[in-house]
Amino acid sequence: MPKFRVLKGHDAWVVYEAIIEADCAEHAEEFAYADRHASEIWTATGDIREFDHCEVFENEIELVEDDETVEEIKTIAVTGPQRDLILAALRLWQHTAIIPEEIHDIAVNDRGRTLLGSEIDNLCEAINQ
Structure with a gap:
């Protein structure tokens, strides 16, 4: 029986962090929202959080050889x-x-x-x- 490579995707957040000087946590949150697109203050943490939506990429299915396997890609921060x-x-x-x-x-x-x-x-x- 033929084998096929099938890809799927999950909705995900890439998590960033910033050090923000503020009087209190609420003000820090307000500043963070105001500057959320200012890339110079945000640093990627390496944390990726998937959530519930999943989709198979229908146009990217391809026939593979019988002995082909998928090698896991390990992402680390x-x-x-x-x-x-x-x-x-x-x-x-x-x-x-x-x-x-x-x-x-x-x-x-x-x-x-x-x-x-x-x-x-x-x-x-x-x-x-």
Whole structure:
């Protein structure tokens, strides 16, 4: 029997935060509403909250090979220093000739291979955006 890749979407909020100087919480809320489109005061927290509406994207269904699977995409929120350490570790990986076996096993994680140099470059670019 044929297999098909089917996509769906959920309504969601991307959560942002701002530090607002105010006399009280109510005034901070008023200022937040007044400045809700001022992007320079808002910082994405990495928190995404889905809610009830769900829709299958009918025009994006495609036939796939029998052995094709869906690889989970993991989204994480990191601070600036955490991002910098991830980038440094990726670059160190690229430039290290001998990787200890226990570290290599973490990177491979039953997939059979690690990322290639160009894939690491692309990942670092994506992290930097």
